[in-house]
Amino acid sequence: MQFVQARFNYLFKSTKGLILVAIAMIALETAIFGMLSGPMAEFGVRDFVVRVLNMNLIPAEREGRIIILYHSIAMAVVAIETYMITGLLKMKAFHRTAVRALVTCGYLLAMVFGMGFAYWGHSWPLHGLYIAGLTLVFFAGVVLVVALWPWREEYYQADNAYSRTKRGVDLERVAFFAAALTTVISAGFGAVPGSYFGNGFRVMLAENIIRYPDKTTLQYSVIGHLHIMLALIAIMLTLIVGRWLDFKGLLHKLAMPLMILGTIILNLGVWGVVTPLEPVAHMIIYVGATPSMLAALCLVIFGWDKLIRSGVAGISKPNFRQKLGALLRDPLKFGALWQMVYMNFTVSGIGILMAVRLDEIFRVWPAREERIELTGHWHILSAIVATIILLYYGDMIGLKGRIRKLYGWSIVVLSDLAFAAGTTFEMKRLFVPEATQQPLVNTVMLLVDFGLGMLLVVLALAMIWRLLDLFKRKGRWAEEIGHELSAEVGG
Amino acid sequence: MKRIPTTCLLLGVFLAACGSVDLDAPIPVYDTGVDPDAWVAIPAGEFLSGQFDDPLALDYDYEIMVTDATVAQYVDFLNTALPGGTLEIAAGKIVGYYPGDAFHGARHEVEIPAGKYLIVPLDDPASRFTFDGGTFEVREGYENHPMTNVSWFGARAYCGYSGWRLPTELEWEKAARGTDGRPYPWGDALARNNANFYASRDPFEDMSSFGSRTSPVGFYNGLSYAGYATLDSASPYGMYDMAGNVWQWTGDVYEGMHYRFMRGGSKDSYDMDLRLWVRNNAAPEYFGPGVGFRCAREAR
Numbered sequence: 138m139q140f141v142q143a144r145f146n147y148l149f150k151s152t153k154g155l156i157l158v159a160i161a162m163i164a165l166e167t168a169i170f171g172m173l174s175g176p177m178a179e180f181g182v183r184d185f186v187v188r189v190l191n192m193n194l195i196p197a198e199r200e201g202r203i204i205i206l207y208h209s210i211a212m213a214v215v216a217i218e219t220y221m222i223t224g225l226l227k228m229k230a231f232h233r234t235a236v237r238a239l240v241t242c243g244y245l246l247a248m249v250f251g252m253g254f255a256y257w258g259h260s261w262p263l264h265g266l267y268i269a270g271l272t273l274v275f276f277a278g279v280v281l282v283v284a285l286w287p288w289r290e291e292y293y294q295a296d297n298a299y300s301r302t303k304r305g306v307d308l309e310r311v312a313f314f315a316a317a318l319t320t321v322i323s324a325g326f327g328a329v330p331g332s333y334f335g336n337g338f339r340v341m342l343a344e345n346i347i348r349y350p351d352k353t354t355l356q357y358s359v360i361g362h363l364h365i366m367l368a369l370i371a372i373m374l375t376l377i378v379g380r381w382l383d384f385k386g387l388l389h390k391l392a393m394p395l396m397i398l399g400t401i402i403l404n405l406g407v408w409g410v411v412t413p414l415e416p417v418a419h420m421i422i423y424v425g426a427t428p429s430m431l432a433a434l435c436l437v438i439f440g441w442d443k444l445i446r447s448g449v450a451g452i453s454k455p456n457f458r459q460k461l462g463a464l465l466r467d468p469l470k471f472g473a474l475w476q477m478v479y480m481n482f483t484v485s486g487i488g489i490l491m492a493v494r495l496d497e498i499f500r501v502w503p504a505r506e507e508r509i510e511l512t513g514h515w516h517i518l519s520a521i522v523a524t525i526i527l528l529y530y531g532d533m534i535g536l537k538g539r540i541r542k543l544y545g546w547s548i549v550v551l552s553d554l555a556f557a558a559g560t561t562f563e564m565k566r567l568f569v570p571e572a573t574q575q576p577l578v579n580t581v582m583l584l585v586d587f588g589l590g591m592l593l594v595v596l597a598l599a600m601i602w603r604l605l606d607l608f609k610r611k612g613r614w615a616e617e618i619g620h621e622l623s624a625e626v627g628g
Numbered sequence: 629m630k631r632i633p634t635t636c637l638l639l640g641v642f643l644a645a646c647g648s649v650d651l652d653a654p655i656p657v658y659d660t661g662v663d664p665d666a667w668v669a670i671p672a673g674e675f676l677s678g679q680f681d682d683p684l685a686l687d688y689d690y691e692i693m694v695t696d697a698t699v700a701q702y703v704d705f706l707n708t709a710l711p712g713g714t715l716e717i718a719a720g721k722i723v724g725y726y727p728g729d730a731f732h733g734a735r736h737e738v739e740i741p742a743g744k745y746l747i748v749p750l751d752d753p754a755s756r757f758t759f760d761g762g763t764f765e766v767r768e769g770y771e772n773h774p775m776t777n778v779s780w781f782g783a784r785a786y787c788g789y790s791g792w793r794l795p796t797e798l799e800w801e802k803a804a805r806g807t808d809g810r811p812y813p814w815g816d817a818l819a820r821n822n823a824n825f826y827a828s829r830d831p832f833e834d835m836s837s838f839g840s841r842t843s844p845v846g847f848y849n850g851l852s853y854a855g856y857a858t859l860d861s862a863s864p865y866g867m868y869d870m871a872g873n874v875w876q877w878t879g880d881v882y883e884g885m886h887y888r889f890m891r892g893g894s895k896d897s898y899d900m901d902l903r904l905w906v907r908n909n910a911a912p913e914y915f916g917p918g919v920g921f922r923c924a925r926e927a928r
Contacts (some may be wrong), residue, residue, distance in 0.1 A: 178898070179827040196811040196818075197679050213683030339680055350734040350884040358868050370801065416735075496736060503875075503910040503919075504887070571896075572754030572917045573649040612844060 144607055146618065152224035153533055153617040155241060155604055160530060162248060163210055163523075164596050165352045170206060170252070172594075176586050185281060191259045201340045203207065203289070205255040211245035212274050215320075217375050217526055224622035225380045227292055232284030239277035240537045246270030264414035269548065275328070278321040285314040291616060298385040302392035308393035309384075313376055315397050319404040320369045326408065327362035344511045348504055357410045361418075366519055368376055368426075371480075374522055375433050378473050381504045381529055382440045383627025392435035399429030400543040419492075430485070434475050441473045468545025469536070475549060476521050484518045487563065502566055511562040517556045520589075524552045533615065533622060534603075547595045555588025649838045652754050654833050658853045662829060662846025664772065666694040668803070668865050669927055675802040676809030679709040679905045684798065688905040689927035692795055692803045695746045695845035695868050696774035696920045697786060697877065699741040699756045699766045705786050706748070706757070706764040713787060717745055722747040724785045734884030738911070747782035747915045754917040771820055772844040775921035780888040780912035783877040783921035795924035796878030797907070800891050804871070804904045806864030811903045813863035813870040818902060822831035822861045823872030824850055824895045831856050833895070842917075843873055874920035880888060 147154040171177065172186045173194075187194060194202070219240045222612035224575055237302045247270030247438050249266050267278055283526030293305035300308040333355055343360045346352060354362075376396065382394070400455075409418040448463020450454035453462070465471055491510060532542050558581040561568075570579050606612040660747075669691050677684040706722065711713045715724045727744035750759050755777045756770040756791075778786075784903035787793050797801070804813050812818055821829045824843040828834070832841040833851065842915070846868040848854070850860030863870045882889075887909040893902035896918045910919075 177653065196816070196900075197681075197905075199900055199903075200679075209879070254683070330640060345907075348736070348887055350737065386867055498889075501911045501914060503890070503914065503916070505897070505908050570754070572651055572752075573838075575649060575837065576834065579836065 147614045151620070152617045152622055153620060154614065155220045155237065156217055156533070157243065158241075159213045159220070160527070161391055161600050161603075162245070162598075163213045164593070164600055166206075166213075166248065166252065166592065168597075170233070170256075171577070176582065185447050191202060192256045198255075198344050200345075201335075201347070202255040202446060203342065204340055205251045209244075209248040209251045209364075209372075211370070212226045212247045214370060214522065214526070215274060215278075216240045216244040218370065218377060219277060219315065221283070221377045221529070221622060222317075222373070223284075226285065226310065226623070227624065232280060236277050236281045236284060239273050239280060239440065243273030243275075243346075246273065265544055271328075275321065275324055278317060278324065282314065282317045282321055285310060285317055286309045287314050295384075296375065298389075300390040307510070309376065309389070310377070311502070312372070312393050312396045312400065315400045316369055316373045316376065319400060320373070323362060323365045323369060323404060323407070326358045326411070326456065327366065330358045330362070332406075333390045334359075344508045347507065348500070349513065354411050358413065358503060361407040361410040362579075363473060363515075365404060367515060368407075368429075369400075370522055371518065372403075374395070374525055375429075375436060375498060377438050378477075378525065378529065380620075380626060381473075382443065382470060384436055385437055385547075388435040388439040392432040395428040395435070396432035399425050399427070401425070403429060410517065425619065426485075430481075437474045440470065444470055464519065467530045468542055468549055469528045472545050472549040473525045476525050476528070478554075479553055479556070480518065480521050484514050484521070487514045487560060495623070498567070506566060510563045513559055516555040517559055520552060520556065524548050524592075531599075533620075533625065535573060542597065544599065548592060551588045551592040553588075555585045555592070558582070558584035558588065646700055651838065652767070655836055655841060656854065657769045657851075658844055658847065660772065660844050660846040660849055660851070662694045662695055662849060662868055664693070664698045664845050666689045667925070668694050668867055670799070670803050670865055672845060673807070675805065675807045677798065677801055677805075677905070679903075681809040684745075687804060688800060690795075690799055690924055691927055692799065692865075692867065692924045693922040694866060696794055696874055696922045697770050697783075699775050700771040702748075702775035702778065703757050703764045703766050705789055706759075708765075709785070709789055714916075715785070717743065717750070718744065719903050720751045721749045722782075724781060726781050726784070728782055729881050729886065730883070732884045737884055738885050738886040740912065745781040746779045747785055748778050748913070750914060752777055752915075764830070770842075773842045774845055774847075776842060776868070776874055776917050776920050777915045778920065779915045780877050782915070784879065786921070787923035790855055790923075792923040792925040794877055794921060797878045797889055797891065800870075800878050801904055803867055804829065804863050804892070806882075808864070810864075813862075814859065814861040818871075819854065819859060820898050821848070821856070821858050823869075823893075823902060825872045825893060825897050825899055826895070828872070828895075842895055842920075843869075845869055847873075871904065874899070875908055877919065877921040879924075885909075889911045892918060 148158050155527060157544045169186070173183045177183055186192070209603050219236060223236055246266050250263040250270065251267035254260060254267055255574070287310040292307055292310055293306065294301040294307035302308065340355070342362055346356060403422060406418050406421030408461055409415060409421055414421070444467065445463045448460055450465050452459055462581065487510065526547060527548055531541065536544055562578065562581045565574055565577055604612055629904035657731070669689060671690050672687050674683055674685045676682065692828060706791070710717070710722065715722050715876060723744040724747045726743065726745050728895070729740045731737065731739040749755065756767045756773060758767060759767050784794055812822065824830050824832070824840070824847070825833055826840060830843055832843050833839065848858045851869060852857060861871070862868055871894055872893050873895055875894045876892045878889050878891055880889060890908040890910070891904070891906070893906065900906070
């Protein structure tokens with residue numbers, strides 16, 4: 138009994154244990170449900186999985202299934218970020234415990250019962266539990282907002298190296314607070330139309346209605362919701378990475394106001410799509426995205442500079458090669474920042490290109506082609522977020538030496554290979570006519586499958602290792618149970 | 629030396645991506661026994677429309693082609709309509725007159741005024757016909773394949789030339805689904821030998837080289853072709869290829885949109901796009917190797 142209780146305490150009461158459970162749940166869900174689409178469907182694996190697991194995939198309910206699938210994974214990612222925030226930032230113990238309890242119960246309920254409802258027939262109690270799960274995650278967000286309130290003196294920043302007001306208000310905490318608050322509000326933009334469309338399963342995927350000139354307010358709300366939630370997850374992760382690397386100094390002072398400003402304007406723009414401001418909402422979004430991305434750039438410059446400085450610390454006049462070596466020495470820290478830079482090629486750049494040449498190029502093609510670009514670029518953004526989380530996770534579980542390099546570089550190289558190939562697939566019509574696309578499609582799909590497949594293998598190996606570790610009496614888990622992320626900042 | 633295998637691997641991947649595709653690769657020739665000149669009558673009445681089975685009614689009878697318009701049929705049209713002056717050659721393409729659409733100035737709406745528009749391109753290697761400057765001919769083996777590489781204007785011109793028209797989306801959907809709300813023309817589930825879709829392993833595809841190709845109209849009729857057994861996949865009214873093979877242009881022109889809508893999914897579609905309520909759209913001058921059409925007409 139003590140064996141179970143000790144492991145339970147690690148998995149559900151410690152920061153690192155909670156993160157491990159959430160990553161394992163996502164990995165499990167990805168492994169199972171990833172077999173239902175793409176190449177796995179082509180190879181016949183989907184039919185086998187559906188038969189063996191006795192799934193009930195009604196054609197008319199595909200969109201509903203996908204929406205529940207996205208949400209169940211997103212809730213686990215939100216939970217991971219919440220664990221990190223509550224592990225990194227000062228807050229009352231009661232708040233920390235409440236937030237963690239709510240978000241853990243919430244995402245597990247949403248994931249387990251949501252997927253049960255979506256893929257194994259319509260048991261309405263399961264649907265109720267799924268909604269209850271989402272609601273608990275929402276309430277966790279509300280409590281987190283309260284916990285992060287930055288205008289409490291005990292949370293003031295005394296160190297002038299960090300961004301703060303004259304009174305001492307910690308602007309990084311304000312940035313976290315702004316992101317958390319707007320996340321909670323933006324969740325409502327999904328919950329309201331979700332209640333409407335979910336009542337009778339009149340669901341729709343935003344990418345399928347993109348070309349219709351007349352959209353209802355609720356449809357705009359869905360479109361705004363999905364964009365802003367992903368953007369906020371990315372913003373929150375940027376702040377988390379900043380804390381992990383102990384972001385400070387001049388760039389921090391520059392970045393935090395930019396991040397706060399960007400977060401607020403970005404949200405106002407997205408919320409504006411359901412108001413008469415809709416015609417100019419995109420312009421507001423661009424205005425908001427720019428300072429947010431500049432803030433992320435400040436973090437990248439700070440982080441890479443720090444890596445170089447620490448890497449060449451013992452060398453009196455380091456040359457370029459030595460500096461480059463220092464920069465690339467730790468793939469976990471370098472990689473987390475590199476993925477933010479890489480995102481500009483595979484997500485932001487594509488989005489800007491599409492926006493600039495939409496009517497001349499992209500909307501001449503069939504809508505299904507445009508759908509590939511839309512879904513492709515946000516799948517890549519989601520996956521980039523996941524890889525950054527995995528890189529931080531590698532650091533927090535203390536990977537060292539060759540294993541650290543192998544784990545880190547595998548994640549960076551394999552995922553970037555897949556993302557580059559995926560981006561080429563999205564944009565293929567720019568390079569190759571439809572009739573002669575197959576060799577290009579085969580190659581890029583092979584690279585996507587190889588990159589993501591091997592990445593999942595790396596993740597599976599890490600999960601198996603962690604699982605086996607749980608059976609040891611004095612395993613790594615026993616050390617981690619007392620660790621807190623805030624104590625490891627900048628290490 | 630250590631870099632040689634990596635370099636070779638990258639070079640191999642690059643070359644594989646740039647590999648040329650033989651668009652004229654031999655294609656199996658099968659007579660499906662389905663008459664592309666046949667029409668089927670669709671009676672007036674209610675049917676279940678869309679993903680959520682909304683009851684709708686069409687209060688008139690109409691007829692619709694049993695199969696997609698074939699390359700042979702379209703070539704006959706070109707050979708008649710070009711000398712007759714209905715169509716013209718301009719800048720390497722066949723063009724024809726279209727009276728234009730009302731323009732509403734909606735966001736992203738492109739004005740389509742009266743004028744001459746692309747019917748079919750003459751220089752596209754994916755086209756399944758040839759033109760020697762005087763006569764159009766079907767590329768060997770493609771006589772009974774659906775006409776592709778045809779714009780919406782081209783599809784409309786073909787139907788209009790004989791006094792027919794493109795079906796509306798609702799006419800198309802009712803003809804495909806019947807009245808019981810089924811997701812596919814033949815019923816509730818999709819098997820690989822129900823239709824020609826992406827990686828459906830039909831005799832016309834080779835995913836390692838040219839990819840998917842069209843199948844003859846009416847191919848999925850329950851017959852076996854050189855050992856490849858098909859399932860009878862006719863719609864409740866007896867139409868073939870209403871899911872897969874080629875997207876089919878429909879005739880509706882919607883306010884505030886210049887896009888034209890297509891239904892049915894194609895040889896290049898994943899199975900989800902073969903569901904009968906799924907809509908695709910493109911600018912009316914778009915043409916591609918996976919887009920064709922069939923015509924509708926008033927009941928006789």
